[in-house]
Amino acid sequence: MWYGQDPHYALRFTHYDMSSDPQIQEIKDKLDLVELISEYVTLNRSGNYFKARCPFHQEKTPSFMVSPDRDRWHCFGCSEGGDGFTFLQKIEGLDFPEALSALAQRTGVVLKKRSPQDKKQADALQRVYNCLFDAASVYQIILRDADGAQEARAYVESRGVNKDTQAAFMVGFAPEKWDVLYQTLSKRGYDVSDLLKAGLVIKSDRGGFYDRFRDRIMFPIFDHHGRVVGFTGRMLHNTQKGGKYVNTPQTPVFDKSRLLYGLDRAAQSIRKAGKAIIVEGQMDVIASHQAGIENTVASSGTALGEAQLKLLKRYATKLKMAFDTDEAGQKAARRGIELALSLGFEVFVIELKGDDGKDPDDCISKSVEVWKQRVDEAIPFVQWAINMAVTNFDIASARGKKQAADDVMGLIVKIPSVIEQDHWMRSLSSRLSIALDVLRSEYGNKVAVKASRQTQKTEKRSSAKKNPFVLLLALFVRLDLDKALLDEFDEQFYPQALHPLVKFVKTGYTDDTTIEISNVLLMRVELAYPSFSTEQLHDEFSDVREYCSKQLLQRRIASIAHHIRDAEARGDNDRVAQLLEVYTSLREKSGA
Template sequence: MTAVDEIKSRIHIEDIVNEIPSVKLRKSGKNYTGFCPFHDNKRTPAFVVFPDSGTWRCFGQCNEGGDLFKFVMKRDACDFPQALKTLAAKAGVELEPLTPQRKEEDSHRDRLRQLLEETALFYQHYLTQNTQGKLALDYLTGRGLTTETIASFGLGYAPPGWDTLMSHFTGRGYSIDELKETGLLSENPEKERVYDRFRHRVMIPIRDGQGRMAGFGARVLDPNDVPKFLNSPQTVLFDKGRLLFGMDHARKAIRDRDQVVIVEGYLDVIVLHQAGFTNTVSPMGTALTEDQLRQLQHLTRKMILALDADAAGAKATMRGLEVARQSLDRGDEIVFDARGLLHEESRLRADLRVTSIPEGMDPDEVVLRNPAEWEAILQNARPIVQHVMDTLAAGQDLNDPKVKDGIARQIIPLIEDLASPIERDTYRSRLAVMLHINEESLMQLQPGGKGERRQLSRRRTRPSQREPVAGVEIKNPLRPLENHCLRLLLFKPDLLPQLEDELKINRFPPLSVDDFQSTESQEAFLLMARAINQLDESIRDFFWNNRPDTLESFLLEINRGFNLENTPDERIYDDLFDTINRLRLAKIRESIDTIRFLVTDLSGWEEQQVDEKESLQEYYRKMSDLTAERLRLEKALQPDINLH
């Protein structure tokens, strides 16, 4: 039995959920019902705990669920390893000790973080206690920052010398290699010389979501210096694709307000926090990555991307539509990649909106001029497709057929990328009205023409066996399907793009972490996605070389005795497609049964505790959506049977 299984066997999920008083769990049959703790919900008991399977699900606004670990991860806004440590301590389960190599690596990382902490104090001293920092201090106060804000964010000043920092820290016992490894020194191989990377700049410490030092951002004071902004290089601690500036300050506010605002600049974040808009963060000068969006999704699904007029305007929007995926890999500028953002919005089931800032102004200038103006800008945020429609149509002659055709051809692919059929129909109607054309004309621009969806012809073959893993007690009936899906993906990961194409053609959402209920399965799938998206190693090598210790036992268990070496790829693919659809169908059938249970369970609540009419409306709406999806999945599994 793995440590995860041991913890689940010792801790009752209902006890953990009951630690949040607002849930008000009550026993109903073999399950528990209550109010979801993750969204504002006081009158509709749509949160259900299933003790038999050790899982939970919200059938209301969140539409989320998972196991014990997922609940703690969402409650504490932490990752799986941290949730594992928390619950292991609570259950009295001793986690396997780290290997000597891992202990050495962790100790080394701790020393590097300590070096960065001391460096932040070094820069702060030069800003506030040394006359050399006066120019930097005047610059910061001139930007509207108070002494308290400067101290809160630990801002500092890097002195102009080429070896000032190096001399100071080698004198304190740190090696040149350690200074280079943290990105504090740069190297000129031709001259065989190392020197301070940051000189005569305002220094901004960058911390991860837990408040641990990762690196620095630096802004010039001399207008002749380049580049204007300079970050730490990629290091073992500083990964700009995973970090969000201000996250350590913003975490609680994002959860409390159920919204995050994403801006472009470090100083924008700092001034907005000073003005009370503490749910604001910034990426590291690049386009948003899936890792960054997923961090935010743990706290909220409501995200506003606040772009300056240039980035939000027609020229940048067109460029973003043209370069699409390429923009995610560009590190020198923020590109408004509408298709990329829609893809991530769908995968994460987020509500991502876009707003633009007045031309020639930065967010900090707006909020310093009038905080109410910034609030109004956020209120005017629009969904991505609507933003693109309005932007491309602005200033155009919409009576010109060529203009109409050009705009339609840019927007229809975005509409087709939307996962929700209701959203697709709504935006097609809006586009037709905006362009003063018949909606049927737009349908002809879709793949297949006139809205017809091409079905891939697949030879149906008998799937391979889906036996539960021997020696593991499986209480959750979905677990065997999850394990089998992961086994197939691990054995043949290059089938995933083909699978994604077929799911999209059949109007099914792409395979995502939400298809898995077990936290271990979710973590394994996320690692698989990372392996597929990187190019440095083979997918298998990357996966197995980067697997965390927390997944070791789980991966060994699900792959034990599994071998498809002599099985044709077509048969493996059909098995994978069927397994995913059966997994989704099983989850939907469970959900339908649970909603029926919730309807009958309403009578058990006191009248003043619930709004029966509102609850029934929400339950029946959810039931209708699930029933429609169930019919589509059943048809996909039996393509030759007409269910209508």
């Protein structure tokens, strides 16, 4: 295999499911692919295409393309591609039936031909969503109107949550009774099995059922589609058993590791601002939104996990985090921050000072302006960690210096960019009065390994992106050239992995799959040469062909040099002489 060529490159063209299901076709016809994709990435028009930075791999220059005419997207950096279904599946982590049902709903197509089992499963899930939403409404109405809820209302008001915000976040109240919700929802026709599945009721030892949440202020938790998937209940009176907060347990629709509180309302402003503010508690989110700072979400008390970060990555690459900066809070936050750094996020720390308040909610209730200022002043996390290390360790001592360096270098090695690593190592070197060379030699291995892995990745990507042989074939298809031109090269001219593609280009377009391949090739040309005239493209074809020939020659020279070394090692002098002759003539041909 040559120059890190991805052997699956050509084969991936054939992955599309060209299903002939008329309902799928109907959805495809009605679906606006550009509209769907632009909910996740910022698309820029480029001729008949749209371009973006790929949401599926990290890249600086856009190689992700969408063709509305062909109803296709394709990334020339990571070779992912497909239609609206594959896009949604990949970006939302859905399986095909889930994507089908999401897009059916989006396009208003009523699915008829689902298998009875699929339908049963989908209906069951829908009932769980329905009863969670109904539960949220019941709690909301109780908080707003019920006679027994004065104290709860007073509490919510004392926390500064106004009526509009209460309505927007569906804040509610579960009274101190055993089965208010169970009775209400049963009367609305929900089966107790649905209520159990939704995590709303609990089966008692004596076989009866009772409400999970009692005497609690209820905060519904929405997924990023805005569906109620669970609740956090905060106790109203300190007397009762159970923790200050009770959450919905893991259910078929409630998976804490994939949720960010407030994201359904924050997504658009996060995208607009290019950054997300991450706070700890639900009240912090609610207060922040009420104060007009809407790009705020909460991780709900846990360290940020990979699924949550990947969700955020769709909208922004800068995170401003307000976490408890005491030692325990820092420790809890650190794992998530390391993960964020390693995923290429820029992470900043929002620091509350002196009498700003104990958390964002507290700070906002004192002064929105102070909170905004603290958000603006947020400093890079590594900077903050250096400051902390200098304070926490006795850096006048050799041991303290070593501990401080270990602490911060543990973060720096997580950063994927070598340039950023270098920047922070310089900063650390001057703060700790350790020579940069010494830091490099002490931690060099870790930094270097990380760095070389990064470079390798980048190289592999750009070689796939700039793969001249694919480009040559793409130009061939785009210009609809005479296939005699291709016959000038024998099959060995092309990398092995491209042989199926060459064969296709030579035989032409016959069915859905091959039309698909030509579509991808056409997008490839558009990416490389946006708005080139046909004449210019012909020139490019000649250039690329020449470049490919040179590549071929170089490969042959390298291969012969290899055989010469082998023959020498065996002491086969005749063979060496023979090969040297070929070698010399090839070198001459190549002009070297």
